[in-house]
Amino acid sequence: MTTLVLAPDHKNQSIEPISRLVNAALKLGEEVHVLTLGAIDQALPQAISKLAGITQLHILPAPPSDVLGFDDIAGALLPLMGEYQALITAHTGAGKHIALILAAQLSIAPVTGISAIIDRQVFERPIYAGSLIEQICSQDDKLIATIRTANFEPVEEQRACPIGELTAPPSNKQIEILEHIETNEERPDLSQAAIVIAGGRGVGSKEDFCKLEGFADQLGAALGASRIAVDMGWVPHHLQIGQTGVQIAPDLYIALGISGAVQHLAGIKNAGKIIAINKDVEAPIFKVANYGMIGDLHALLPQLQKALADEQS
Ligand SMILES: Cc1cc2nc3c(=O)[nH]c(=O)nc-3n(C[C@H](O)[C@H](O)[C@H](O)COP(=O)(O)OP(=O)(O)OC[C@H]3O[C@@H](n4cnc5c(N)ncnc54)[C@H](O)[C@@H]3O)c2cc1C
Incomplete structure (x- = not known):
């Protein structure tokens, strides 16, 4: 068998x-x-x-x-x-x-x-x-x-x-795939990345989400998002982490402005260490986070990036 x-x-x-x-x-x-x-x-x-x-x-x-x-x-x-x-x-x-x-x-x-x-x-x-x-x-x-x-x-x-x-059988296409649109090939694949940086509603706008890209690239990380960030049109759907998105298993997951709804947590159950940045001390993400930073991510993120850059140099 x-x-x-x-x-x-x-x-x-x-x-x-x-x-x-x-x-x-x-x-x-x-x-x-x-x-x-x-x-x-x-x-x-x-x-x-x-x-x-x-x-x-x-x-x-x-x-x-x-x-x-x-x-x-x-x-x-x-x-x-x-x-x-x-x-x-x-x-x-x-x-x-x-x-x-x-x-x-x-x-x-x-x-x-x-x-x-x-x-x-x-x-x-x-x-x-x-x-x-x-x-x-x-x-x-x-x-x-x-x-x-x-x-x-x-x-x-x-x-x-x-x-x-094998010999391919004659084509029996009932659904035709018209095009595969390549995603950013430079960044690691979300489902396989060792480090994932993700943003939620707290990021604030599509323009602000671009700042997360710089952070992801600094750490060689994949970029992800909550469903709200996807629904807002800030990032494409294939970056959504969670129950109806991608299940991830990175060694390190950094959640920025994500509340930690149960549907989001369903996608990060296999993450190693979790770091959360959120201005609400009561946010559920802190219940699963190993490390938490409480405050405005727009103020904390540049400080974190600078500290990491100093560490890397
Ligand atoms: C059937 C179903 C399936 C779903 N599937 C998924 C899924 O796969 N993935 C998913 O993510 N969600 C999913 N959802 C949606 C989920 O329930 C939540 O609505 C969503 O995860 C919330 O996204 P969020 O954390 O970005 O937004 P919010 O819950 O609005 O949280 C935003 C957070 O940002 C913080 N914040 C705001 N401003 C700042 C700031 N300046 N600095 C720091 N922190 C700040 C706030 O304190 C808050 O905690 C699903 C829902 C349903 C019903």
């Missing part, structure tokens, strides 16, 4: 989330194969083949310039599913989309948003913005699941496993 790990996003992808997915797959106690998109001679497939615990890497050919539709990827997976007992992928937009198409085609109830694997059938996932952890038992013969990768550690390296190329 074998588990297939699908690495669904072949553009701008790093090895770390796939490594975490492999770790999750190994917890099912079965052999693990990985399927990725791209070309054999690209760096990412070569790196994937060295993830400890996998015994086969399949490649679905897709030149970097190409944009494969989710239904095409699900179409390529469908004939393979006879050989696999389980398919797991990341709980991202692409991962969820492909898992749901495939589950519908196989008449399986997918298990989504898994944060822990108890055994082959029993899983945990957060509900109600992370206030409760739900334990669920999958009754289907096959498992199709999406994983919150931040909850699983990456695996070590091994000698490269065999790599085989």
Whole structure:
């Protein structure tokens, strides 16, 4: 019995989330194969083949310039599913989309948003913005699941496993992706960054939010935001942290002008140290923060930046 790990996003992808997915797959106690998109001679497939615990890497050919539709990827997976007992992928937009198409085609109830694997059938996932952890038992013969990768550690390296190329099936596009718009490539990806700086309503305006960019760049951090900052149009939605945004797992999270609503905290449960700057001493963010600075962020941030710059020089 074998588990297939699908690495669904072949553009701008790093090895770390796939490594975490492999770790999750190994917890099912079965052999693990990985399927990725791209070309054999690209760096990412070569790196994937060295993830400890996998015994086969399949490649679905897709030149970097190409944009494969989710239904095409699900179409390529469908004939393979006879050989696999389980398919797991990341709980991202692409991962969820492909898992749901495939589950519908196989008449399986997918298990989504898994944060822990108890055994082959029993899983945990957060509900109600992370206030409760739900334990669920999958009754289907096959498992199709999406994983919150931040909850699983990456695996070590091994000698490269065999790599085989699949034949892409004829296109069956029902949804066409017109364009991928690249986000700021210079800053680390929010879901994988070691340091995240995030702003909320307290930042005050779009112009003031730009000042956070300078702070993020000073620390080599990713930039994030609360939902209010997104709703105000100060930053794009993909920077939203929380229940309906990105789940992050940085070593250091710095929250500026964010109250710490339960829906926001749902996204930072796996953060290491938390520093909060807020002018309200009663703000709920201070209940989860390791360090707090109480005051106007517009006054405190320049002081903090200067102190860090002095430290760095
Ligand atoms: C179904 C649902 C899903 C949601 N999903 C998410 C989600 O994924 N992510 C998310 O973030 N929210 C989410 N929300 C919204 C959430 O409930 C809060 O409304 C939101 O997180 C609040 O954002 P905020 O902290 O920026 O704003 P506020 O709650 O308004 O807090 C602003 C804070 O800034 C402080 N402040 C103001 N001025 C300054 C200053 N000059 N200096 C220092 N501090 C200052 C204030 O004291 C205050 O604590 C969701 C809500 C619902 C109902």
